[in-house]
Amino acid sequence: xxxxxxxxxxxxxxxxxxxxxxxxxxxxxxxxxxxxxxxxxxxxxxxxxxxxxxxxxxxxxxxxxxxxxxxxxxxxxxxxxxxxxxxxxxxxxxxxxxxxxxxxxxxxxxxxxxxxxxxxxxxxxxxxxxxxxxxxxxxxxxxxxxxxxxxxxxxxxxxxxxxxxxxxxxxxxxxxxxxxxxxxxxxxxxxxxxxxxxxxxxxxxxxxxxxxxxxxxxxxxxxxxxxxxxxxxxxxxxxxxxxxxxxxxxxxxxxxxxxxxxxxxxxxxxxxxxxxxxxxxxxxxxxxxxxxxxxxxxxxxxxxxxxxxxxxxxxxxxxxxxxxxxxxxxxxxxxxxxxxxxxxxxxxxxxxxxxxxxxxxxxxxxxxxxxxxxxxxxxxxxxxxxxxxxxxxxxxxxxxxxxxxxxxxxxxxxxxxxxxxxxxxxxxxxxxxxxxxxxxxxxxxxxxxxxxxxxxxxxxxxxxxxxxxxxxxxxxxxxxxxxxxxxxxxxxxxxxxxxxxxxxxxxxxxxxxxxxxxxxxxxxxxxxxxxxxxxxxxxxxxxxxxxxxxxxxxxxxxxxxxxxxxxxxxxxxxxxxxxxxxxxxxxxxxxxxxxxxxxxxx
Numbered sequence: 001x002x003x004x005x006x007x008x009x010x011x012x013x014x015x016x017x018x019x020x021x022x023x024x025x026x027x028x029x030x031x032x033x034x035x036x037x038x039x040x041x042x043x044x045x046x047x048x049x050x051x052x053x054x055x056x057x058x059x060x061x062x063x064x065x066x067x068x069x070x071x072x073x074x075x076x077x078x079x080x081x082x083x084x085x086x087x088x089x090x091x092x093x094x095x096x097x098x099x100x101x102x103x104x105x106x107x108x109x110x111x112x113x114x115x116x117x118x119x120x121x122x123x124x125x126x127x128x129x130x131x132x133x134x135x136x137x138x139x140x141x142x143x144x145x146x147x148x149x150x151x152x153x154x155x156x157x158x159x160x161x162x163x164x165x166x167x168x169x170x171x172x173x174x175x176x177x178x179x180x181x182x183x184x185x186x187x188x189x190x191x192x193x194x195x196x197x198x199x200x201x202x203x204x205x206x207x208x209x210x211x212x213x214x215x216x217x218x219x220x221x222x223x224x225x226x227x228x229x230x231x232x233x234x235x236x237x238x239x240x241x242x243x244x245x246x247x248x249x250x251x252x253x254x255x256x257x258x259x260x261x262x263x264x265x266x267x268x269x270x271x272x273x274x275x276x277x278x279x280x281x282x283x284x285x286x287x288x289x290x291x292x293x294x295x296x297x298x299x300x301x302x303x304x305x306x307x308x309x310x311x312x313x314x315x316x317x318x319x320x321x322x323x324x325x326x327x328x329x330x331x332x333x334x335x336x337x338x339x340x341x342x343x344x345x346x347x348x349x350x351x352x353x354x355x356x357x358x359x360x361x362x363x364x365x366x367x368x369x370x371x372x373x374x375x376x377x378x379x380x381x382x383x384x385x386x387x388x389x390x391x392x393x394x395x396x397x398x399x400x401x402x403x404x405x406x407x408x409x410x411x412x413x414x415x416x417x418x419x420x421x422x423x424x425x426x427x428x429x430x431x432x433x434x435x436x437x438x439x440x441x442x443x444x445x446x447x448x449x450x451x452x453x454x455x456x457x458x459x460x461x462x463x464x465x466x467x468x469x470x471x472x473x474x475x476x477x478x479x480x481x482x483x484x485x486x487x488x489x490x491x492x493x494x495x496x497x498x499x500x501x502x503x504x505x506x507x508x509x510x511x512x513x514x515x516x517x518x519x520x521x522x523x524x525x526x527x528x529x530x531x532x533x534x535x536x537x538x539x540x541x542x543x544x545x546x547x548x549x550x551x552x553x554x555x556x557x558x559x560x561x562x563x564x565x566x567x568x569x570x571x572x573x574x575x576x577x578x579x580x581x582x583x584x585x586x587x588x589x590x591x592x593x594x595x596x597x598x599x600x601x602x
Contacts, residue, residue, distance in 0.1 A: 009053045009087040015152040016051065016063055026114035027106055028148055029131075030061040033122040036198045036221065037280055039486055040214050040369075043157035045122060047149040052089045054080050056383060060102045061089070064109065071102040074472035075382045078519065100130060107134040113141075120144030120284030125276065125297070128283035144283060159258070162212035164220045164240045166247070167482065171363075171409040172208045173312035177251050179206050179305070183226060186301030192275035194268060195226040196261075197300055199280040201484045205306040207233065207253065209240075210482065216369045217484045218407055223261040223285070230254065234261040261285060268293045277303070299501050303489055306480070308507035313481050314531060316410030317509065317549060320363070321529075324406055324413040325551035325579065326586035327357040332419070333594035339421070345394045347373040347386035350402060358406045368405035368412050368485040375400045375421065379523035382473055382515065397422035399432070399522045399558070405485055414485050414511055416527035419555045428524075430467075431516040432558040435524045437463035438514035440568050442475065442492070442546070443530065449505070449542040452498030453490035460492070460514040469516055476510040479529055504544060508532045512546075526554060551579045553598035561602070573601045 020028055030052075034045035040057060048054070048061045052070050056079055059072035069090040072080050080091045094101055106116055116135070120128070123144060131142055150156060166172075183206065187195050197203055200219035204210055211220025222235040231253045240248070245255055256264065262285055268274060270292035277300040289295060309317065331354045338345050350373035358364050374384040375392045379401035386392070394400060398421050405414035418432060442460040453476075460475045474493025477486045489501040490508055504510075513527035528550035535543040553576060564572075576599035584595060 009051070009089065012051050012152065013063060013068055013088055016148060017065065019148050019151045020063070020065075020117065023117065023143070023146060023148070024115060025117040025143060025148070026110045027062055027064040027116045029102070029106070029116055029118040029123075030063070030149065031118070031122060031127070032057065032059055033124070033282075035121050035282055035285070036200045036223075037122075037124050037282065038200055038214060038217075038219075039484065040217055042160050042213055042221070044159060047153065050153060051149065052084065053087050054083045054089070056080060056083075062102055062106060067109070069102075069105075071105075078381050079383065100134075103130055103134045106131075107138065107140070110135075110138070110140050112138045114138075115141045115143050117143040117146055117148055119147040119149070120287065121147070121282055123283045125278040125281055125283050125286055129278070144287070159221065159236060160213040161236065161239065162220065164209050164211045164235065164244070166244055167204075167208045167210045167409070170312070171316055171482065173310055173316075174208075176206065176208045176248075176253070179208070179302070180226070180231065180251075182305055183301050186305075187226070187275055190275050190296050190298055191273055192296050193228055193272040195275040195301075196265060196281060196285075197224045197226070197277075197302065198261075198282065198285065199277070199300060199303070201480055201487055202280070202300050202302040202306065203233075204483060205481075206302050207248070209244075211239070212366075216367055216407070218365060218482060219484070221258060223258075225261070225264055232256045232264060234258050234264070262288050265289050299489065303487075304501065306483070307478055307487065307489060308505050309481055309509060309531070310507065313411075314507065317481065317531070320406075320408040320411035321413060321549050321551050322582050322586060323361040323363070323408065324358065324415070325583040326591070327354075327361050327406070328415070328417075328552045329583060329587045329591040329595045330360075331357040332598075333590040336594065337590065339394070347375055347378060347391045347394065348388070350394075350400070351386070351404075354402070354404055361406075361408070363409040365407040365409065365482070368407045368414060372403040372416075373400065374523060376522050377520050379418070379525075380517045380519050380521060381523070382517065382525070394421055397424065399424055399428050399524065401523050401525060403525065403527065407482060409482060412480050412482055412485055413550070414479060414527065414529060415550050415552055416513055416525045417552060417555065418524050418526060418558060420557050424558055426560070428522055429558055429560040430563065431469075431518070431522070431524045432526075433560040433563040434464050434467055434469065435514050435516055435526050436554065436559065436572075437563065437568060438475075439512055439526045439528065440571050442512045442514075443528065443548055444546075444571060446535065446543050446545050447504065448540075449534065449544050450503045453492050453502045453504050453510070454494055454496045454498045456492050456504070457494040460512065464514060464516060471515045471517060473515070475514055476512050476530075479509045479511060481509075504532055506532050506534045506544065509549065548575065551583050553579055553595065555598065556600075556602050559602065564602075569602050576601070 056076035210218040273294040351371040376398040403416040438460040476492030515525035517523040530546035580599040
């Protein structure tokens with residue numbers, strides 16, 4: 001069979017197994033990764049999806065001689081079950097604490113003295129070390145210099161070529177020169193002469209540049225090497241306009257070819273020291289560093305710096321939230337009027353109308369992720385995505401879950417709301433209210449500065465646990481500043497491992513999104529973004545609280561009033577008062593009427 005004919009998943013797997021046989025490889029590992037270890041991948045590196053048919057954003061594919069499986073977590077189980085049906089690829093369910101399950105499987109099933117192939121260009125340094133450690137007892141070799149998928153993917157997409165542009169003041173209140181000084185100071189503290197960065201959001205933040213190489217994330221493909229008196233930015237030819245290149249040169253930043261990063265690392269001077277983040281740089285790049293160069297492994301300093309928004313950035317985010325809230329008012333007014341008029345409205349309509357409402361707002365750039373609009377059973381899938389081939393008409397009785405967000409020059413938004421369609425039943429109202437109670441509990445939390453972010457997770461879960469219910473995802477993720485909607489180092493989830501780097505610090509923005517999901521029936525998730533704000537110091541130390549940034553009514557028609565305490569109702573009424581006061585000047589007509597109605601005191 002010609003590789004040009006690889007239409008079906010079984011055909012693609014057969015072709016891969018053929019080249020595995022030719023190379024003497026017992027198993028092939030295909031992670032969901034690119035040379036920058038991004039969460040959302042340019043099409044060129046979506047090999048796991050092309051080879052398996054599973055399109056979720058997280059998962060690891062292993063193909064052996066007589067087995068193929070995708071390991072993914074509970075967010076994607078139903079989706080994976082459907083997409084993998086009949087493909088010859090099994091769903092391997094990842095559970096909490098089992099993030100190395102695919103490595104354990106290979107260590108058990110690959111024969112002694114066998115070989116595992118993985119493209120080193122997309123394998124993190126940390127993952128490579130974990131594989132080598134797991135394979136040592138059986139003398140299994142790790143082949144990282146061959147890209148087997150490239151051998152069988154006839155029309156593999158090219159590198160993205162979107163132009164790069166400057167993120168300018170006032171929306172970029174800290175200059176790239178100041179940011180480089182911050183990073184160089186941190187390098188000196190680690191004893192590093194050089195620092196290599198591959199993570200795209202770190203690079204975009206550090207150089208005050210943005211792009212469009214990755215859907216929904218305003219980043220561009222590049223690597224960066226910071227030295228004692230020089231900075232090299234490895235980026236595709238023609239992506240940076242000449243005038244912007246001159247501006248970068250004046251700041252001591254020289255452009256180099258995107259593919260030249262490996263050679264630059266190989267040429268580092270003997271006796272020098274190089275700082276790399278093992279979780280955010282690939283083995284294929286770092287393996288070329290001379291053994292005479294001391295390697296220092298630690299988190300990218302820029303990751304910590306960019307997580308802490310400045311006061312000026314926080315103010316821009318507040319303004320972006322007001323505009324985002326106004327867009328949501330316009331959407332919901334249009335949506336409810338259409339339902340009342342008996343128009344045919346689908347999950348796809350929600351995405352279309354909501355995107356259009358955001359696009360009318362000042363400084364809007366793009367969505368921050370693919371809109372999730374799930375009606376009833378669709379809402380039970382945390383990462384549901386309606387398609388032309390499979391979507392629901394919004395009619396009858398039930399709950400509609402909408403998770404969406406926008407990229408603005410002054411911030412990134414991410415919000416989930418659930419609204420009633422027709423008449424929700426009592427159990428749906430109870431689920432909604434339990435989730436709301438968890439969301440309010442975390443919103444009101446006070447906590448010591450520097451506490452591990454993971455430790456806050458139980459605050460949101462407690463009202464849900466009280467009913468003997470839980471949810472299979474984290475409660476909160478960090479959010480970028482006109483950058484990735486998911487960023488670290490903090491995350492509010494007991495699935496994560498606490499570390500000094502995950503400490504809650506002033507200026508961090510984190511989502512607050514507990515949920516309840518009943519497969520095949522409905523789902524509830526309510527999400528706001530929260531800003532860490534310092535409280536006055538007490539005799540017991542420095543404490544912090546959350547400022548709620550998101551501005552959009554929470555639908556009180558879904559609330560079971562008997563489950564709410566008076567202090568919770570007071571919080572909700574106060575929140576709605578603030579939403580109305582800040583968003584009302586930005587809307588008019590039906591949108592303003594809708595806002596007034598949905599923010600009435602409970």
